[in-house]
Amino acid sequence: MEDRSRVALSVLAGAAVGGALGYLLFTESGRRLRAQVRPQLEGLLDDASQLQGTVRRIRDAAGEGWRSMTGLVADLADEPESADDDGPRAVS
Numbered sequence: 001m002e003d004r005s006r007v008a009l010s011v012l013a014g015a016a017v018g019g020a021l022g023y024l025l026f027t028e029s030g031r032r033l034r035a036q037v038r039p040q041l042e043g044l045l046d047d048a049s050q051l052q053g054t055v056r057r058i059r060d061a062a063g064e065g066w067r068s069m070t071g072l073v074a075d076l077a078d079e080p081e082s083a084d085d086d087g088p089r090a091v092s
Contacts, residue, residue: 024030 024034
């Protein structure tokens with residue numbers, strides 16, 4: 001894309017964003033629209049926060065599981081094999 005096209009596109013995008021913000025902030029119908037949308041946005045932000053907490057707990061649980069698994073594998077690798085080994089050992 002040419003530089004002139006980029007500049008023109010940027011100017012148009014800036015004008016559109018500025019017009020939308022002006023409508024929302026400085027008109028009565030924009031204020032009503034904001035009043036209607038605000039509770040929905042707050043609910044969405046609450047849901048996103050809960051999701052973030054859930055993802056954090058899942059990540060922590062997965063990390064703990066990984067650490068346990070690598071510890072178990074290391075413990076099994078350190079055990080000497082005996083000549084009378086009848087198969088896998090039970091892990092307690």
